[in-house]
Amino acid sequence: MQFDTKIAVVIRTDLEAWQKLNVASFLTSGIAAAFPECIGEPYEDRSGTKYLSLIGQPILIYGADRPALTRALERALARNVTPAVYTEDMFKTTHDAANREAVKTVMRADLNLVGLAMRAERKAIDKIVDGLKFHA
Numbered sequence: 001m002q003f004d005t006k007i008a009v010v011i012r013t014d015l016e017a018w019q020k021l022n023v024a025s026f027l028t029s030g031i032a033a034a035f036p037e038c039i040g041e042p043y044e045d046r047s048g049t050k051y052l053s054l055i056g057q058p059i060l061i062y063g064a065d066r067p068a069l070t071r072a073l074e075r076a077l078a079r080n081v082t083p084a085v086y087t088e089d090m091f092k093t094t095h096d097a098a099n100r101e102a103v104k105t106v107m108r109a110d111l112n113l114v115g116l117a118m119r120a121e122r123k124a125i126d127k128i129v130d131g132l133k134f135h136a
Helices: 017-034 066-078 088-092 096-104 122-128
Strands: 005-012 059-064 084-087 113-121
Touching: 005 017, 005 066, 005 122, 017 059, 017 084, 017 088, 017 113, 059 066, 066 113, 066 122, 084 088, 084 096, 088 096, 088 113, 113 122
Parallel strands: 005 059
Antiparallel strands: 005 113, 084 113
């Protein structure tokens, strides 16, 4: 199935495995919150056991170094795409309000990005992630 939109997550490649998984989880929750229409129907198995709904389209995960993450952020903003962000400082916090404060206290050019997620028209995402490779 071809979707009109793409969801892309870009994660810094030099993180520990647990950090990458944590960042991907938080960032995709931002997509789900901002775009409730991308959530599919709940799941149910043959036994009648019910399960939660998931995002109903593929999520493409790219790897990047810090400069490439900054470039992707700038490309997204130039195309009026609002991304979800995760910074290295957020690893030191324990709740959402502290995460927001960690981002709020830093100028955009100085954000120590470890991940971004965005959902937009296919062509816009393609231009934002141009030159990035899928995360290995």
